[in-house]
Amino acid sequence: MRKLALSLAILCATMVVYARPSYQNMTQKEANALCKTAEFKMPKVTVPSFGKKTYNVLDYGADPTGIELSTKAIQDAIDRCNANGGGTVIIPAGMYLTGPITLRSNVQLYTEQNSFISFSHDLSLYEMYDTWFEGIPTKRCTSPISAFLQTNIAITGHGVFNGNGDWWRPLKKSKMTENQWKKHLKEKGGIVVNDIWYPDSGSVYAQTLCEDQNVPVVTDPEDWNRIKSFLRPVMLHFVGCQNVLLEGVTFENSPAWNLHPMLCENVILSDLNVRNPWYSQNGDGVDVESCKNVLIQRCQFDVGDDAICMKSGKNKPGRDRGVPTENVVVDQCVVYHGHGGFVVGSEMSGGIKNVQVTNNLYIGTDVGLRFKSTRGRGGIVENIYIKNVMMCNIPNEALLFDLFYGGKGAGEETEEELAARMNADAPAVSEETPQFRNIYITDCTAFNVKRCMYFNGLPEMKIQNVNLKNIQMQGNEGALIRQTDGLHIENVHIKSVDGNAFLLAPTVSNVTWK
Numbered sequence: 264m265r266k267l268a269l270s271l272a273i274l275c276a277t278m279v280v281y282a283r284p285s286y287q288n289m290t291q292k293e294a295n296a297l298c299k300t301a302e303f304k305m306p307k308v309t310v311p312s313f314g315k316k317t318y319n320v321l322d323y324g325a326d327p328t329g330i331e332l333s334t335k336a337i338q339d340a341i342d343r344c345n346a347n348g349g350g351t352v353i354i355p356a357g358m359y360l361t362g363p364i365t366l367r368s369n370v371q372l373y374t375e376q377n378s379f380i381s382f383s384h385d386l387s388l389y390e391m392y393d394t395w396f397e398g399i400p401t402k403r404c405t406s407p408i409s410a411f412l413q414t415n416i417a418i419t420g421h422g423v424f425n426g427n428g429d430w431w432r433p434l435k436k437s438k439m440t441e442n443q444w445k446k447h448l449k450e451k452g453g454i455v456v457n458d459i460w461y462p463d464s465g466s467v468y469a470q471t472l473c474e475d476q477n478v479p480v481v482t483d484p485e486d487w488n489r490i491k492s493f494l495r496p497v498m499l500h501f502v503g504c505q506n507v508l509l510e511g512v513t514f515e516n517s518p519a520w521n522l523h524p525m526l527c528e529n530v531i532l533s534d535l536n537v538r539n540p541w542y543s544q545n546g547d548g549v550d551v552e553s554c555k556n557v558l559i560q561r562c563q564f565d566v567g568d569d570a571i572c573m574k575s576g577k578n579k580p581g582r583d584r585g586v587p588t589e590n591v592v593v594d595q596c597v598v599y600h601g602h603g604g605f606v607v608g609s610e611m612s613g614g615i616k617n618v619q620v621t622n623n624l625y626i627g628t629d630v631g632l633r634f635k636s637t638r639g640r641g642g643i644v645e646n647i648y649i650k651n652v653m654m655c656n657i658p659n660e661a662l663l664f665d666l667f668y669g670g671k672g673a674g675e676e677t678e679e680e681l682a683a684r685m686n687a688d689a690p691a692v693s694e695e696t697p698q699f700r701n702i703y704i705t706d707c708t709a710f711n712v713k714r715c716m717y718f719n720g721l722p723e724m725k726i727q728n729v730n731l732k733n734i735q736m737q738g739n740e741g742a743l744i745r746q747t748d749g750l751h752i753e754n755v756h757i758k759s760v761d762g763n764a765f766l767l768a769p770t771v772s773n774v775t776w777k
Contacts, residue, residue, distance in 0.1 A: 316350035327357025362388035374422025384430035398577025398610030406500035417508035431518035438542035469493030543567030553586035570601035581612030603633030661709035700727035712738035720746030753777035
């Protein structure tokens with residue numbers, strides 16, 4: 264009888280352990296296996312782990328109907344979890360309206376199925392602070408989700424985080440149907456200038472202060488408050504954090520970029536759904552900036568700008584910071600719309616090295632594989648390995664090296680604008696000269712593309728040592744190669760409507776064929 268009782272006790276204990284919810288799927292074993300696939304020496308990426316205590320946001324006063332703000336309740340639960348040594352904060356099924364929240368060390372934010380977290384568009388909830396955007400120091404509004412110098416943090420589960428970005432982003436009338444445009448104006452109010460909608464006059468004024476892209480040059484401190492609506496935050500901004508996991512959830516409708524880890528180490532993005540409207544201004548998917556030891560796997564992107572992007576700062580501020588993005592593995596990701604499927608640059612002044620992209624599928628991205636920079640950046644991009652990437656229905660290039668990048672999306676720039684930069688006198692090589700070298704692209708396929716490849720390096724610093732092997736491409740135009748030194752082609756087949764598989768300009772040297 265005692266043996267039977269003991270057996271039942273063991274069985275019950277086993278059932279209790281088995282029934283305990285699992286708040287994350289990623290294991291250290293899986294991370295280690297992915298690291299081992301790298302063509303370079305990839306350090307171990309630590310998967311964060313958390314204590315057993317749980318903290319339900321409903322117990323702290325969160326409103327699951329979405330009527331009242333739940334900012335304080337969610338933040339209180341996170342802070343209590345952190346103060347007690349860590350654990351998991353649970354957001355149950357429901358609709359939650361919130362302002363910005365900050366993640367703390369040793370806290371996992373777990374979202375149950377059918378949980379929807381909507382970040383308020385009330386501008387007063389988002390304080391301005393000193394940060395970086397587009398690779399240079401500036402001010403921005405607080406991100407909906409942020410973490411600074413934290414360790415062992417995660418967002419997991421099945422929920423949806425919506426940034427209400429359509430209240431923030433400028434919107435071009437040309438990208439809307441007439442009914443969509445009228446509906447937007449009716450719902451959002453705002454101001455229209457030259458067929459572009461802005462949330463208010465401050466945003467219009469801020470645009471006049473931008474000399475390069477979307478960072479205003481402010482000389483009068485009073486102007487910061489005036490242009491606050493223009494200082495759109497990235498959806499998720501983690502700075503200087505270690506051991507980060509984002510898994511399973513959806514991030515959508517961000518005011519600017521969607522996910523932006525910066526100066527972080529040991530970062531894992533797994534099984535995410537990252538979405539923005541196709542017309543969203545600066546609606547990037549993920550921008551990995553000056554991070555090291557990063558895994559991105561089984562994520563889906565459908566966004567308004569570059570999808571999976573590597574960055575490391577811009578021009579002198581980026582070079583002075585001097586922190587490269589390095590040791591990155593991207594595997595089994597799908598990109599639908601985006602300016603580029605996988606992108607390097609254009610802000611790469613701190614350097615980008617040791618990056619591997621494998622088993623990706625890009626469907627309808629403006630460009631498939633996009634490498635971009637320009638004079639003034641400096642920095643070195645090297646040791647990039649791309650294998651088994653499938654691309655289809657690409658309206659521009661399947662493979663693009665653009666070292667005369669002018670800030671516009673692929674296909675948006677006129678031939679005259681590009682020619683003006685290309686015809687400028689070549690400066691002497693200096694710390695401001697960007698370098699792209701040692702790039703290996705194998706076992707890739709592209710069909711129904713406008714142009715299969717376009718290489719456009721700088722005359723003073725050509726693209727160096729590009730290796731193309733086992734590649735099949737079909738498009739209206741073949742490959743046009745300029746300003747390249749060291750092009751190694753093995754078993755590459757291009758079928759083009761214009762009949763020109765490869766056009767090599769006189770500025771191309773050291774070409775080998777197999």
